[in-house]
Amino acid sequence: MLLKRNKIGRGLLHWAAFCGHESIVQRLLEMGADVAEKFKFGRTALFMAVMNGREAVMKLLLEKGADVESKDEAGDTPLSRAAWDGREAVVKLLLEKGADVKSDNGIGQTPLLWAAWNGTEAVVKLLLDKGADVKCKDRAGQTPLLWAAHNGNEAVVMLLLERGADVEFKDRYGKTPLSQAAEKGHKAVVKLLLEKGANVESKDDAGDTPLSRAAWNGHEAVVKLLLEKITSS
Numbered sequence: 001m002l003l004k005r006n007k008i009g010r011g012l013l014h015w016a017a018f019c020g021h022e023s024i025v026q027r028l029l030e031m032g033a034d035v036a037e038k039f040k041f042g043r044t045a046l047f048m049a050v051m052n053g054r055e056a057v058m059k060l061l062l063e064k065g066a067d068v069e070s071k072d073e074a075g076d077t078p079l080s081r082a083a084w085d086g087r088e089a090v091v092k093l094l095l096e097k098g099a100d101v102k103s104d105n106g107i108g109q110t111p112l113l114w115a116a117w118n119g120t121e122a123v124v125k126l127l128l129d130k131g132a133d134v135k136c137k138d139r140a141g142q143t144p145l146l147w148a149a150h151n152g153n154e155a156v157v158m159l160l161l162e163r164g165a166d167v168e169f170k171d172r173y174g175k176t177p178l179s180q181a182a183e184k185g186h187k188a189v190v191k192l193l194l195e196k197g198a199n200v201e202s203k204d205d206a207g208d209t210p211l212s213r214a215a216w217n218g219h220e221a222v223v224k225l226l227l228e229k230i231t232s233s
Contacts, residue, residue, distance in 0.1 A: 011040070012033065013029070013033040013034075014040075014044075014045045014048045015048070016057075017046070017048045017061065019054075020052065021057075022057050025057050025060055026060060029064055035066045036070070042073035043072045044066060044067070045061055045066065046068070046070065046078055047070065047072060050081050050087075051081055051085070053087050053089075053090055055093060058093060058094075068094060068098055069100060069103065071105070075104075076109075077099065077111075079091065079099040079101070079111045080110070082094060082123075083111035083112070083118070083120075083123055083127065084115070084118055085118070086115070086120030087123070088120065088122045088126065091115075091123050091127070095126070095130050101127055101131050102131070102132065102133060104138075107138055108136070108137060108139050110132065110133070110136050110138075112124065112132040112134070112136060113143075113144055113147060116147045116153070119148065120156075121153075121159060124144070124156050124159055134160055134163045134164050141171035141172040141173075143169055144156075144165065145160045145166070146169065146177050146180055148189075149177035149181040149193065150181070150184060151184075151186075152184060152188070154188045154189050157177070157192055158192060161196050167193060167198050168198065168199060168202070170202075173204055173205050174204035175204045176198065176199070176202050176204075176210075177189075178190065178193045178199070179204055179209075179210045179213055181222075182213050182214040182219070183214065184217075184219075185214065185219035185221075185222055187221045190210070190225055190226070194226075194229055201230075211223065211230070214226060
């Protein structure tokens with residue numbers, strides 16, 4: 001009970017978990033450290049272990065009753081953080097322990113959205129295989145496909161399209177995945193989206209097309225690709 005009464009003990013479990021000191025975590029728990037206590041930014045010791053990929057510590061904390069669904073101040077769960085970091089083994093472990101694959105942080109951002117942003121294909125596939133919604137969207141209208149296209153994650157874009165993502169879905173500003181990829185100059189993703197039927201003439205809310213976005217940002221190779229598509233249509 002010493003750690004529960006003494007402020008000096010606050011955070012010790014969290015930092016031990018973050019650093020992966022399994023024996024110290026075990027000892028602190030034996031001394032009465034609270035596995036459910038939240039420390040900086042509302043994060044539990046489990047969350048801290050997830051942040052640094054400490055699987056052995058994670059297993060120990062989960063065995064001691066750590067809540068796999070506990071959210072931090074931003075509304076994110078350990079699974080969301082693991083997906084953001086692209087930690088496949090950690091994601092797999094959390095899912096095996098019952099983590100909700102469809103959890104969101106209050107503004108619609110799910111583990112799948114974070115994994116698509118990061119671009120870790122293995123994590124995206126794992127989440128989809130466990131029932132993640134390929135068409136989920138956050139409050140800004142961003143989908144996994146839009147984020148993957150924005151960041152030029154070609155393999156993830158291909159996987160999401162194969163699983164039923166909408167190639168023409170628009171975010172709150174009217175931008176399609178093709179618009180996002182063209183604006184950022186991701187030639188390979190632009191080519192893939194065109195092959196999958198993306199509308200090269202689609203306009204966003206500002207009246208811009210993928211071509212105008214690419215031209216504005218000086219992406220010569222993408223401009224050439226889009227012009228070839230337009231002239232051949």
